[in-house]
Amino acid sequence: MISVLSANPISHLNLFIGRGHSVSRLISSLSIFTMQTTTTLLKYRAKILNFGLFLHIRIKPSDFDYLKIIGKGSFGKVLLARHKESTKYYAVKVLQKKIILKKKEQKHIMAERSVLMKNIKHPFLVGLHYSFQTTDKLYFVLDYVNGGELFYHLQRERIFLEPRARFYAAEIASALGYLHSLHIVYRDLKPENILLDSQGHIVLTDFGLCKEGLEPNGTTTTFCGTPEYLAPEVLQKQAYDRTVDWWCLGSVLYEMLYGLPPFYSRNTAEMYNNILHKAPVLKPNVSNAGRELLEGLLQKDRTKRLGGKDDFLELKFHSFFSPINWDDLMAKRITPPFIPSVTGPTDLRHFDPEFTHLPVSSSLCTDTLTVTSSIKEAAGAFPGFSYAPPAGHSFM
Numbered sequence: 001m002i003s004v005l006s007a008n009p010i011s012h013l014n015l016f017i018g019r020g021h022s023v024s025r026l027i028s029s030l031s032i033f034t035m036q037t038t039t040t041l042l043k044y045r046a047k048i049l050n051f052g053l054f055l056h057i058r059i060k061p062s063d064f065d066y067l068k069i070i071g072k073g074s075f076g077k078v079l080l081a082r083h084k085e086s087t088k089y090y091a092v093k094v095l096q097k098k099i100i101l102k103k104k105e106q107k108h109i110m111a112e113r114s115v116l117m118k119n120i121k122h123p124f125l126v127g128l129h130y131s132f133q134t135t136d137k138l139y140f141v142l143d144y145v146n147g148g149e150l151f152y153h154l155q156r157e158r159i160f161l162e163p164r165a166r167f168y169a170a171e172i173a174s175a176l177g178y179l180h181s182l183h184i185v186y187r188d189l190k191p192e193n194i195l196l197d198s199q200g201h202i203v204l205t206d207f208g209l210c211k212e213g214l215e216p217n218g219t220t221t222t223f224c225g226t227p228e229y230l231a232p233e234v235l236q237k238q239a240y241d242r243t244v245d246w247w248c249l250g251s252v253l254y255e256m257l258y259g260l261p262p263f264y265s266r267n268t269a270e271m272y273n274n275i276l277h278k279a280p281v282l283k284p285n286v287s288n289a290g291r292e293l294l295e296g297l298l299q300k301d302r303t304k305r306l307g308g309k310d311d312f313l314e315l316k317f318h319s320f321f322s323p324i325n326w327d328d329l330m331a332k333r334i335t336p337p338f339i340p341s342v343t344g345p346t347d348l349r350h351f352d353p354e355f356t357h358l359p360v361s362s363s364l365c366t367d368t369l370t371v372t373s374s375i376k377e378a379a380g381a382f383p384g385f386s387y388a389p390p391a392g393h394s395f396m
Contacts, residue, residue, distance in 0.1 A: 059130050059132045059141075059388060060132065060134075061134065061137075061139065061364060061365050062365045063083060063084055063085070064081040064082065064083055064084065064090070064092060064365070065081060065082045065084060066079045066080075066081050066092070066360050066364050066365065067079070067080045067081060067082060067346070067360070068080045068348060068351075068355075068356050068360065069355045069356060069358045069360060070091065070146075070348065070351045070355055070356060071351075071355055072355055072358075074099070074103070075095040075096055075099050075100050075103075075105070075109075076093065076094045076095040076096050076099070076137075076138075077093075077094055078091055078092070078093045078094075079091070079092050079093075079094065079360065079364070080092075080144065080146075080345075080346070080348070081141075089144045089345040089346075090129060090141050090142060090143070090144050091141075091142045091143065091144045091145065092139060092140065092141055092142070093139070093140040093142060094137055094138070094139055094364055095109065095137065095138040095139075095140075096136065096137060097133075097135075097136055097137060097138060097381060097382065098136065100138075100381075101381055105208075106381060106382065108208045108209065109138065109208065109382070109385075110382065110384075110385065111207070111208070111210055111211075111212060112140075112206075112207040112208045112210065113128075113131055113140070113385060113387070114212060115179075115184055115207040115210045115212065116128035116131075116140065116142075116207060117387065118182055118184070122174075122175060122178045123201070123330060123331075123332055124171045124172070124174060124175040124201065124202050124203060124204055125175050125178070125179075125203070125204050126142050126143050126145065126195070126203050126204065126205040127142065127143045128140060128141070128142060128387065129141045129142065129143075129389070130387060130388055130389075131385055131386055131387040132385075132386045132387075132388075133382060133385050133386060137364075138382060138385060142205075143203065144345060145195040145196070145197045145198075145203045145205070146197075146198060146340075146342055146345060146347065146348065146350060146351070147195065147196030147197050147198050147199075147200065147340035147342065147350055148195070148196055148340060148350025148351065149191060149192055149193075149194065149195055149196075149350075150168065150191040150192075150194040150195070150196065150202070150252075150256075151190075151191035151192045151194075152350055152352070153196065153338075153350075154191055154255065154256065154259075158259050159256065159257060159258065159259045160256045160257065161337075162257065162286065162287060162290060163323075163337055164256075164337040164338060165253060165256040165257050166290075166320065166321065166323065166324065167324075167334070167336060167337050168194070168202055168256065169249065169252075169253045169256070169321075170321055170324045170326075170329055171201060171202040171329065172189070172194065172202055172204065172249060172252070173249060173312060173315050173316070173321075174312070174326070174329065174330060175202075175204045176189070176204075176245045176246075176249065176312065177311060177312025177313075177315075177316075179210070179245075180216075180242050180245070180311050180312065181312075183212065183213055183214050183215060183216075183218075184210050184211065184212050184214070185210065185211040185214050185220070185241075185242045185244065185245060186204070186207070186209075186210055186245050186248075187209045187210060187211060187224055187225055187244060187245070187248075188206065188208075188209040188224070188225055188226060188229075188248075189204075189229065189245060189248035189249060189251075189252055190226045190228070190229050190248070190252065191252060191255065193205055193206045194252070196338075196340055196350075198339075198340060198342050199332070199336060199339060200335075200336025200337070200338050200339040200340060201332060201336055209224050209225065214241070214242060216242070216311070217241070218241065219239035219240060219241050220239070220240065220241075221237065221238075221239050221240070223237055225244075225248075227268055227271065227272075228251065228261040228263075228264055228271065229247075229248045229251045229252070229261060230272075230275060231243075231244045231247035231248070231275075231302070232247075232275055232276050232300045232302075233302050235272055235275055235276060236276070240302065241302065241308075242307075242311065243302045243305045243307055243308050244302075245307075246297050246305055246306060246307035246308075246315070247297060247298065247302075247305065249297055249315075250262070250293075250294055250296075250297025250298040251263075251298070253293070253294060253297070254280060254294055254298070257285075257286050257290065257294075258283065258286070262280040262281075262294075262298060263275045263278060263280070276300070280294060280295075280298050282294060282295065287320070289318070289319040289320040289322075290320050292318075292319070292320070293306070293315075293318055293320040296318070306318070
């Protein structure tokens with residue numbers, strides 16, 4: 001028993017904590033470790049915060065240089081940051097706790113963190129390296145992807161040729177299929193949430209609207225998403241299932257091929273009416289297989305929608321994707337049809353200047369450790385948020 005512990009003390013400690021043992025029992029258990037093991041353990045700290053006990057690799061805001069703002073949302077900003085010790089570049093998402101609490105969005109933030117924890121093994125989902133918090137902010141340390149949003153490239157080029165659209169749709173579909181296999185529904189697929197990396201592969205990001213725990217035949221009812229891409233059943237406030245993601249994929253693929261979402265109107269009420277009652281206009285500049293796929297994905301009756309029975313497999317074996325070798329796709333052995341022009345990690349040409357020209361606040365580097373009366377509620381509102389990978393897998 002002692003030799004096993006000595007060989008891998010950190011994994012044992014994780015196991016011990018994961019099973020919910022008390023702090024006193026944890027401390028007493030350390031006495032059985034050899035001197036060598038104890039020395040190893042001293043590199044790590046078990047720290048008790050108001051959200052519980054965890055193996056604590058000390059990560060804090062001041063560990064990073066925050067270089068540029070590269071995105072902005074309802075709760076905060078996304079910044080290009082360089083880790084001071086390793087000099088690696090990351091996208092750091094910084095969220096304001098008070099705004100999240102005011103809008104009662106804690107569940108969505110914790111769901112995003114939970115989904116990010118499961119993305120490590122998929123090539124087309126953004127990866128989480130660390131999450132940590134101060135008393136007033138939440139920090140996600142994510143893969144830095146600087147090839148630009150799909151939205152950015154669509155705006156510039158208006159439409160994509162079919163082989164390029166097929167390549168992106170295949171990578172997106174594989175990512176959605178993976179999430180579905182984990183009983184996660186994405187619910188907010190749109191070009192703004194699809195990034196291109198420097199090699200030209202897609203990276204799906206922003207998991208704040210994901211629904212976890214949805215079994216293959218399960219349904220949910222929360223009204224959420226982006227107007228142009230909402231499925232009819234969501235608009236009608238009916239129960240819906242994972243096929244909402246295939247509707248959204250159909251909408252995004254349509255936009256890549258035709259230049260606009262399938263039911264788009266500047267008048268939102270008219271657009272909603274189009275989604276509910278009008279058939280998509282499928283012009284012949286797209287192949288028969290492409291139009292057939294779009295018809296299947298944009299089926300208004302979710303029980304008849306492509307992907308409703310066998311999920312991703314139905315798309316995988318559709319004739320539109322017959323040129324795709326899926327094993328090669330997953331291994332990134334297929335050369336992307338477009339490679340973004342970037343000279344290095346600090347090349348921000350594919351980011352909106354509206355963001356990159358904004359000043360970076362010095363408060364982002366502040367390691368807030370004290371709880372003031374104004375942020376007391378926010379300080380303890382996100383139990384279990386902090387995350388660090390196993391020892392040996394970090395940049396520390």
